[in-house]
Amino acid sequence: AQSVTQLDSQVPVFEEAPVELRCNYSSSVSVYLFWYVQYPNQGLQLLLKYLSGSTLVKGINGFEAEFNKSQTSFHLRKPSVHISDTAEYFCAVSDWNNAGNMLTFGGGTRLMVKP
Amino acid sequence: ETGVTQTPRHLVMGMTNKKSLKCEQHLGHNAMYWYKQSAKKPLELMFVYSLEERVENNSVPSRFSPECPNSSHLFLHLHTLQPEDSALYLCASSQGDSYNTEAFFGQGTRLTVV
Numbered sequence: 001a002q003s004v005t006q007l008d009s010q011v012p013v014f015e016e017a018p019v020e021l022r023c024n025y026s027s028s029v030s031v032y033l034f035w036y037v038q039y040p041n042q043g044l045q046l047l048l049k050y051l052s053g054s055t056l057v058k059g060i061n062g063f064e065a066e067f068n069k070s071q072t073s074f075h076l077r078k079p080s081v082h083i084s085d086t087a088e089y090f091c092a093v094s095d096w097n098n099a100g101n102m103l104t105f106g107g108g109t110r111l112m113v114k115p
Numbered sequence: 116e117t118g119v120t121q122t123p124r125h126l127v128m129g130m131t132n133k134k135s136l137k138c139e140q141h142l143g144h145n146a147m148y149w150y151k152q153s154a155k156k157p158l159e160l161m162f163v164y165s166l167e168e169r170v171e172n173n174s175v176p177s178r179f180s181p182e183c184p185n186s187s188h189l190f191l192h193l194h195t196l197q198p199e200d201s202a203l204y205l206c207a208s209s210q211g212d213s214y215n216t217e218a219f220f221g222q223g224t225r226l227t228v229v
Contacts, residue, residue: 004157034217043119043205043220090158102148102171103218105158 002027002093006106014114015083021076021109023091032094033074034103035065039087047089050074061085086113118142121206121221128196129229136191136224138206145210147189148218149181152203164189196228 007022025033032051036044048059055067065076074091088110092103119140128134140147149161163171164183178200180192189206203225207218 036220041222041225043121043222044207045220046217049217102160102163103158104160107157 002104004091004093004106006091006109008109010110012112016080018079019081021089023074025072025093027093034092035076036090037087081113083113119208119219119221121224125225127227133194138189140208144208145186148207149191150205198228201228
């Protein structure tokens with residue numbers, strides 16, 4: 001069985017400061033990892049994904065994440081945040097089979113960017 | 116329209132009502148999903164349809180009944196719900212036979228059961 005743990009439920013940060021949102025996973029099969037963002041009253045939008053290859057993955061809006069197999073982590077980072085980055089961020093692991101891409105989500109981290 | 120569209124965006128229903136949530140995807144995908152997002156709980160996968168056949172049912176109560184008439188449309192029929200069923204219901208789609216693709220989500224239906 002797969003599981004995802006997002007260690008921080010809320011992360012307050014000042015504008016233009018760097019931020020790291022932590023994610024740890026457990027999986028017994030090949031790992032496909034995702035970060036999604038959810039703005040208020042919206043659905044989820046993909047930020048980035050790790051499927052294979054380079055462990056440093058770059059996504060939209062200046063975000064990046066690093067896959068660390070030994071630490072079973074996939075932390076999300078941004079060197080300088082904006083007010084507009086205020087949202088809920090979800091880490092997810094995929095249990096992909098021929099029937100589809102079933103995602104197991106972490107509990108989410110609310111990023112609050114303050115001026 | 117493009118992407119994944121859910122209607123209605125908001126729904127208030129009584130515990131004895133019957134209602135349906137609708138999802139439509141314009142991405143040419145062949146897998147569709149229902150997720151439930153409750154306050155203080157992680158997103159939960161409810162149902163998966165691949166090629167219009169249900170392939171996953173995560174122990175969801177029978178008061179939720181999904182329907183997938185074709186690869187572009189997905190419904191969630193609701194009857195005799197409980198107040199704890201109040202949540203944001205998200206629909207998603209993906210290309211089910213390809214691992215290097217992500218799930219695309221709709222904006223959700225905010226359901227309130229009174």
